Amino acid sequence: MWYDAVMRTYGQYCPLAKTLDVIGDRWSLLIVRELLFRGPCRYTDIRNGLPGIATNLLADRLRDLEQAGVIRREAAPPPVATTLFHLTPRGEELRSVLRAMAQWGLPLLGDAPGDDAFRSHWLAPPAAIYLSDTTPDRPPIAIEVRTGDEPMVIETVDGAVRARLGAVERPDAVLAGPPRIVIDLIIGKLDLAEARARGLRYEGDPEVLGRLQPRAIGEV
């Protein structure tokens, strides 16, 4: 096997077109999403985060992105003993691109088909963008969110709202249910009572959740 495939490019002296030459192929940006939202991953981890990708395509894209200096593969020391894929600093700089695109796309989740695949980490970072802490002077809070394949935490850190995978010792509230209901609640499309009527489970003081408010459009 030899990889001398000639890259298809737009051939335009334009910064946007050059960016698309690098990350415009199908699946490429979603691979970056996996590494950006989850950190360094094994081949199998990435594939699990990209249901539907053909394995040969994943291998191709990883080669291309490495070639372009966006990712880097590294032999992990024991006990992992496998190769891990990392973002390079240059790849990390795509964060602002991902953030802008995820923000633009959040409203599209409203009428998404019900049989979409779902992974918790796809939603954690974007969801936090839309939330603000109405009373940042009060003690910080942490809400455990159980939807999808992994638990998440939404927490306040000095005025900002962050979301991440993982758990927390003693959450101030626990939110559980199907992804759509959780998201609709978070972005303010449903209130707590409505969400409960549709299958959401909530434990804890409603005040805790009430402290987080969806930002106004354009405020983000």
Add this chain to the structure above:
Amino acid sequence: MWYDAVMRTYGQYCPLAKTLDVIGDRWSLLIVRELLFRGPCRYTDIRNGLPGIATNLLADRLRDLEQAGVIRREAAPPPVATTLFHLTPRGEELRSVLRAMAQWGLPLLGDAPGDDAFRSHWLAPPAAIYLSDTTPDRPPIAIEVRTGDEPMVIETVDGAVRARLGAVERPDAVLAGPPRIVIDLIIGKLDLAEARARGLRYEGDPEVLGRLQPRAIGEV
């Protein structure tokens, strides 16, 4: 003719994937670029801004983007008397995505092949992102830039630097030459003397140009 083509989607309940379902196809974002950087355009104008696109693909993409609510077609009144393609408000909101991507891609112009196609308006908005006015308290300046197919103006407006297509009555300086030299000068890769040695023509007080400085990395 009937357009029941099944849209290919990632099938992921993820805001980024949903965005890519809409603007992830080849050429789609470049069509948005044309409308965003140039304003409403005729079919032919768009095609001229996208050298290399097959005309049937352009027609397809315009249909898809219209369907998705990103663009809108409108019958222009005389004397134009043709249909104009506009961005919808929703399409305008892609500006932040384009800005992030163009910013990421600007360094890639450094080693771009010399036979790339070029249009002035591809560069005007992105280039200004990298420039700041070192002495915003002094009177505003305007520099005429002649490179590519259309004249541009780089000007200071209350502290910020903007670039746009068009001309100005009495520019404080005039910059002319091949795109690469002009860009390398603007982003600080070359100084005025070096750029001149490579074919750049400059008329006016060098002080005028010196007032604009490329921002430090990460400052943008």
Add this chain to the structure above:
DNA sequence: CAGCATCCGCTTTGATACTG
């Protein structure tokens, strides 16, 4: 001429099977 649609050959993608 502006705004497409059709046809054709090539490339990319998707699905699955197989391997060190």
Add this chain to the structure above:
DNA sequence: CAGTATCAAAGCGGATGCTG
């Protein structure tokens, strides 16, 4: 686990033709 090999289907690029 981390890929490669194979093949069918879909997408793309280029040329050309049609219609108001």
